[in-house]
Amino acid sequence: MNASPAAALVDAEARLAGRRRLASRAVIYLFLAVFALLYLLPLLVVVANSFRPLPEITQYGLISLPQSFSLSAWADAWSTHCVAGTCAGVRGNFYNSLLMTIPATIISTVLGALNGYILSKWRFRGAQALFACMTLGVFMPGQIALLPWAYILGKLGLTNSVYGLVLIHVVQGLAFTTLFCRNYYVNIPDDLIKAARIDGAGFWRIFRRIVLPLSPPILIVTVIWQFTGIWNEYLFGTVFTSGREQPITAALVALATSGQTARHFDVASSAVLIAALPPLLIYFLGGKYFVRGLTQGAVK
Structure with a gap:
């Protein structure tokens, strides 16, 4: 008889605690959902305006529900809209970004892997000072290098x-790629390298047969980091190129600052989304490998 009220009290307290946990969790989820909506609202506006005709945007404003659906702005942004003095859309600038980003990413990643391998496993006097x-390039803003790069590009x-942009991004990216790869390769046991040396393996053979097979996590991190950073960079593209030679980010700046009396918000929104597609594709394809590589020693 005495145990029953006590058990009921315990059961009531457990139910109350469960309700409190549920309420606190609901508040947290609501809080996160509100902030996620605020964060995604600009993207939703851009996506919606890219499919809305310009007269509708002019009549109802930038932030409103679509009344109709049209793909004409995408075609105009890709191939016919006037950007930076040329009326060929952003197609050429998109290809320029590909021609700039892909080789710069590959070259800087390969050189960073070699630098990290040398600085971690083939130590020499002054290696720490060199590293x-x-x-220091990680913390150096790009504006500092504008004048030196202008001189070097002019001479070459x-x-x-x-x-020229490929050269700039290869050199500018070496600080990051070397940092990533060096900090990752430090975790490879030195005894493994010493055993390979005793067996007669040299610098390149150790790199090909031992280091590279262990490198996919950090190489994926480096490639994603470099591709995204180089593709989205616009300072060097704006300063050192013009017209048909500009990457797409510089073309977007030109599109946003053009002196037109009527703003083509539909075309601008479509151009922004076209420029964002490659980094988004890289992220969706390799995002989980990026996180996995970071947790395995990419940044320490």
Whole structure:
């Protein structure tokens, strides 16, 4: 008789605690949902306006529910809209970004892997000082390098050229790729490298047979990091190229700052989404590998 009220009291307290946990969890989820909506609202506006005709945007404003659906702005942004003095859309600028980003990503990743391998497993006098100097590039803003790069590109004859941008991004990216790969390769046991040396393996053979097979996690991190950073960068593209040679990010800046009296918000929204597709594709395809690589020693 005495146990029954006590058990009922315990059961009531358990139910109350469960309700409190449920209520606190609901508040947290509501809080996160509100912030996620606020964060995604600009993207939703851009996506909606890319499918809305310009007269509708002018009549109802930028932020309103679509009344109709049209793909004409995408075709105009891709192939016919006037950007930076040329009326060929952003198609050429999109291809320029591909021609710039893909080789710059590959070259900077390969050089970063070699630098990380040397600085972690083939130590020499001054290696730590050299590594410290290289990592200074991680914290150096790009504006500092504008004048030196202008001089170098002028001497090499690479001004207003996609190849000049490739050179810039390869060199500018070495600080990050070296940092990532060096910190990852430090975790490879030194005894493994010493055993390979005793067996007669040299620098390149150890790199090909031992280091590279262990490198996919960090190489995926580096490729995603470099591709996204180079594709989205616009400072060097705006300063060192013009017209048909500009990457798509610089073309978007030109599109946004053009002196037109009537703003083509539908075309601008479509151009922004076209420019965002490659980084988004890279993220969706390799996002889980990026996180996995970070947790395995990419950043320490």
